[in-house]
Amino acid sequence: MQTSKKTSGLFYGWIIVGLGCLIMAVIMGIIYNSFSQFIKPVSEDLGLTRQQMNLCQTLISLSQVSIALNWGKILKRVSLKKYMTMIAIIAPINFALFSTANSLWQLYIHSAISGMAQASLCTLPFATI
Numbered sequence: 001m002q003t004s005k006k007t008s009g010l011f012y013g014w015i016i017v018g019l020g021c022l023i024m025a026v027i028m029g030i031i032y033n034s035f036s037q038f039i040k041p042v043s044e045d046l047g048l049t050r051q052q053m054n055l056c057q058t059l060i061s062l063s064q065v066s067i068a069l070n071w072g073k074i075l076k077r078v079s080l081k082k083y084m085t086m087i088a089i090i091a092p093i094n095f096a097l098f099s100t101a102n103s104l105w106q107l108y109i110h111s112a113i114s115g116m117a118q119a120s121l122c123t124l125p126f127a128t129i
Contacts, residue, residue, distance in 0.1 A: 020126040030095070031118045032060065042107075052104055056111035063115030064123075071124050084125055091117035
């Protein structure tokens with residue numbers, strides 16, 4: 001006759017889910033959701049049209065797709081923990097460099113890097129975990 005053991009406490013998987021949601025909310029809130037707040041002032045300051053600034057959002061999405069399509073290849077080359085650590089260092093530096101951009105092509109490069117960082121720190125790693 002077997003007796004079942006009852007374990008007390010919270011299942012570790014729920015902790016991962018909770019922290020994953022928190023990380024995703026912070027990163028997506030900073031990179032993606034707050035971007036529209038800066039379209040008008042930045043486009044006026046740099047003398048750009050709103051369409052040119054909105055292309056930054058498109059580049060963020062396209063770079064997320066490019067990372068998603070190559071996710072398996074990336075994980076074969078480097079461990080998830082090392083990759084996320086590297087991107088977690090690059091992402092805030094890139095985000096700070098947005099403030100130094102004074103031309104359209106610089107905004108586009110920073111947008112593409114931000115999209116890659118968002119995909120690499122949010123959606124794809126937590127789907128893998």
